[in-house]
Amino acid sequence: MTTCANMEERLNDFLDGLLAGAGQQEVEQHLESCGACRETFDAIRRLRQETSMLPESLEPPRNLWPGIKRNLPGGSTILDWRPGWIRQLSGSPWRAGLAAAAVLLVAAIALLFMGPGWYPSGPTGRTVLPSESAMLVSLRAAETEFLRATDDLQAELDRRREELSPRDLAVVEENLRIINQAIQEVWSVLEKDPDNPRNVTVFTAMYRKKINLLRKAARLPSQS
Amino acid sequence: MDDFVQKAQEGDVLAFEHIYRLHVGRVYALCRRMATDPGLAEELTQDTFVRVWHRLDTFEPGTQFHSWIFKVALNVVLADRRVRGRRARWEMAVDDPARLESPSRKSEPRSALDLESAMARLPPGARQVFVLHDVEGFRHDEIATQLEITPGTSKAQLHRARKLLREALTR
């Protein structure tokens, strides 16, 4: 005769398929005669069933990719070749376009982040965005110019591919990669935490650095 | 899929980003349920993908890539659990009283969300065994090896977790 003592453990084992023939029969017999254990049994079974229906995937609350990408030192030589740009060979002097875009971008960032009173401070002294759209629209406009210029650079690069030394080519490509990455990083930071002035300072400095690299890259092809 | 893996193995970050998008939910789910602390779960997810990137050359084509990523994630989670520096966050006490309130009402059917939050409130040892056994489908001997406990302890922790969850969900 089986009692309720230790029955909970055996009910768990029973449901997990860990009981052999005799043990299994004992539990079954006890369940037929004991309402309390039957209730426990049903509750464990229900819990197991609910657990088995939990989603396999949970989306993280924020985009974790930028933080991963920053830590991939090995993945540094592949360019973000966007489709179509090869055919869009621009007749305009590409270096002038690039410089103009860089200037525009610096100006936009300075205006947005460095200019006095471009947005008001909240009561706690923490800066508050009046509306996200003003900043994002301006930045997106600057980004469009920036992307157009880098497209021109890539088109020019592709056209001159045969003329350049492999070393120069590698340097230019590396710089382009950094620029592409910087743009993505800036956006991810901005979208994640748009009202943190510290982020703004950090990525303004980063943008300056990238633009210097961009200028360096723009000079390289003419040297060979 | 294999195409992206191969490209990533050759150093293509864009291909690897695609791999990330496909698998991040699965990895984050494991990290979140095991670690509970959201910040730590994010760190562990990121650590996993960085590790995956560095170990891509050890992945054997023809085997299941998603199982391989999951194993890497589990190793990252378990290794981190052993690191003393982060132990405080693993053993984090529940300091928000609101979280102790059961979200379920007796009259309403309980949801997966109730179960997730009840799981998050379990003691760490019971929670980790419960996640590995009932959510992820590992056996007690496997869990014992992974968590460096005995199979008997694994079983006891599972039963304890189920009991606590039943109590939490019927309150």
Ligand SMILES: [Zn+2]
């Ligand atoms: Zn009984």
